[in-house]
Amino acid sequence: xxxxxxxxxxxxxxxxxxxxxxxxxxxxxxxxxxxxxxxxxxxxxxxxxxxxxxxxxxxxxxxxxxxxxxxxxxxxxxxxxxxxxxxxxxxxxxxxxxxxxxxxxxxxxxxxxxxxxxxxxxxxxxxxxxxxxxxxxxxxxxxxxxxxxxxxxxxxxxxxxxxxxxxxxxxxxxxxxxxxxxxxxxxxxxxxxxxxxxxxxxxxxxxxxxxxxxxxxxxxxxxxxxxxxxxxxxxxxxxxxxxxxxxxxxxxxxxxxxxxxxxxxxxxxxxxxxxxxxxxxxxxxxxxxxxxxxxxxxxxxxxxxxxxxxxxxxxxxxxxxxxxxxxxxxxxxxxxxxxxxxxxxxxxxxxxxxxxxxxxxxxxxxxxxxxxxxxxxxxxxxxxxxxxxxxxxxxxxxxxxxxxxxxxxxxxxxxxxxxxxxxxxxxxxxxxxxxxxxxxxxxxxxxxxxxxxxxxxxxxxxxxxxxxxxxxxxxxxxxxxxxxxxxxxxxxxxxxxxxxxxxxxxxxxxxxxxxxxxxx
Numbered sequence: 260x261x262x263x264x265x266x267x268x269x270x271x272x273x274x275x276x277x278x279x280x281x282x283x284x285x286x287x288x289x290x291x292x293x294x295x296x297x298x299x300x301x302x303x304x305x306x307x308x309x310x311x312x313x314x315x316x317x318x319x320x321x322x323x324x325x326x327x328x329x330x331x332x333x334x335x336x337x338x339x340x341x342x343x344x345x346x347x348x349x350x351x352x353x354x355x356x357x358x359x360x361x362x363x364x365x366x367x368x369x370x371x372x373x374x375x376x377x378x379x380x381x382x383x384x385x386x387x388x389x390x391x392x393x394x395x396x397x398x399x400x401x402x403x404x405x406x407x408x409x410x411x412x413x414x415x416x417x418x419x420x421x422x423x424x425x426x427x428x429x430x431x432x433x434x435x436x437x438x439x440x441x442x443x444x445x446x447x448x449x450x451x452x453x454x455x456x457x458x459x460x461x462x463x464x465x466x467x468x469x470x471x472x473x474x475x476x477x478x479x480x481x482x483x484x485x486x487x488x489x490x491x492x493x494x495x496x497x498x499x500x501x502x503x504x505x506x507x508x509x510x511x512x513x514x515x516x517x518x519x520x521x522x523x524x525x526x527x528x529x530x531x532x533x534x535x536x537x538x539x540x541x542x543x544x545x546x547x548x549x550x551x552x553x554x555x556x557x558x559x560x561x562x563x564x565x566x567x568x569x570x571x572x573x574x575x576x577x578x579x580x581x582x583x584x585x586x587x588x589x590x591x592x593x594x595x596x597x598x599x600x601x602x603x604x605x606x607x608x609x610x611x612x613x614x615x616x617x618x619x620x621x622x623x624x625x626x627x628x629x630x631x632x633x634x635x636x637x638x639x640x641x642x643x644x645x646x647x648x649x650x651x652x653x654x655x656x657x658x659x660x661x662x663x664x665x666x667x668x669x670x671x672x673x674x675x676x677x678x679x680x681x682x683x684x685x686x687x688x689x690x691x692x693x694x695x696x697x698x699x700x701x702x703x704x705x706x707x708x709x710x711x712x713x714x715x716x717x718x719x720x721x722x723x724x725x726x727x728x729x730x731x732x733x734x735x736x737x738x739x740x741x742x743x744x745x746x747x748x749x750x751x752x753x754x755x756x757x758x759x760x761x762x763x764x765x766x767x768x769x770x771x772x773x774x775x776x777x778x779x
Contacts, residue, residue: 272296272306276309277435278439283315287456287460289479291479292479308339316644326351332349332356336355343368344370346645369407369644370406370416371646373609379435383468393649398637399428401417417431437475442496443482444480445484457583457596457602461605462495477504478505479505480507519596536671539673539715542568542571545565546762548619550576553619559623562590562594584604584608585602616655619655619657625662631710631721632693632696638693638695639666658698660710663688664684668685669684677763678735678763727750727752
């Protein structure tokens, strides 16, 4: 095992290299390494012309502080980064990476998270590339842009091919020159362990792709342990492929929370009695879930509000899973779960999702159009990227999309009698044509999917003929609050029903069950 300083690690990266950075958000993130690399460029002007690859956006934004000057934003310097390939970008359009992409200072490609992981796995295995039907008919289809996010991305990253008569998107192998990765610990041989992480987020794929490409693997760890001190099942990366290790003892306060990593199990505090429109939408979604269902939760409202409304409703029967790896438990912000029952590697998660494993997926939407197409990747001046959304909707057959009908200065409250809209949102989320197709609704329907859109004002079914309003929220005027806010024709079902008034308010807290996983 070779231990080096962060400065020595930064010096390993040559000009023109393809550099892979592990992590998602602020977890499993080699922050000391990205900081050192950024400082080297500021001081010396090198390394230059880097291609940066990341499974997802890496930035330390928490608590409303944003993620500027952290993670991938540290590498978003003119001359330093020339291309970025990832599944998601910053949610803040003012952060450095998104500003660089918007100004065309670097070429940007947005790949589905599961596809990127599988491409790296194929690269690690020495294969020529990776072909998948995931993304056909969406913005990652070469005929609809091929995942290009700006005009600087003029080179094609993928192409259409055919296998046994089925259309596929083919991605050539993605060699990695340097992988900057994070683990909890290294033993004295140099094996890497993730015993204090909530997930590994495809880190093994990055490391193995770099090794097979003849590149370098530099690992940032919080501690060094003796061989055998940590259970071998917690090990993910063998010493053979690790070139050097940087030790950084400090970890962020909840980064290695044992309730999130599975090291401890606790009875959770009861959910709050908050009743914002997003809580109500989550409650509507939970009310539609079948007994004993396995549920995938996407980012945003589904991951944050749905688990809490399920807890309030005593839905101990539901089994939640999120794309970062946790299975079971109660998900929360950041792709983690409190009291998870098991944690899979992301490659395994996406194989499971693309094979249709979960019974239902609950996802957010940014835009919806007349055909029922969904856009979550680029809209209203925001560029969050698709994350694992495209992989999830490819496989899961029952899809529920959640969001408010309008947004931006929207002011509405819930009362026992119904929804009261004091001020309409200035931004319509139902649009004639979405800016990007992240889910092709009509292709989904043709493959047998059931697609439902749950909003603060009503519940829509997506059909081959378009959107059909099936349920109306009490207090809503259909013409004024729904039809007039949608710039295309919808159908109001002849048997349209009214949402139960009992769902307008949260369940009494004295009957809420705080922790379903204490049974384990």
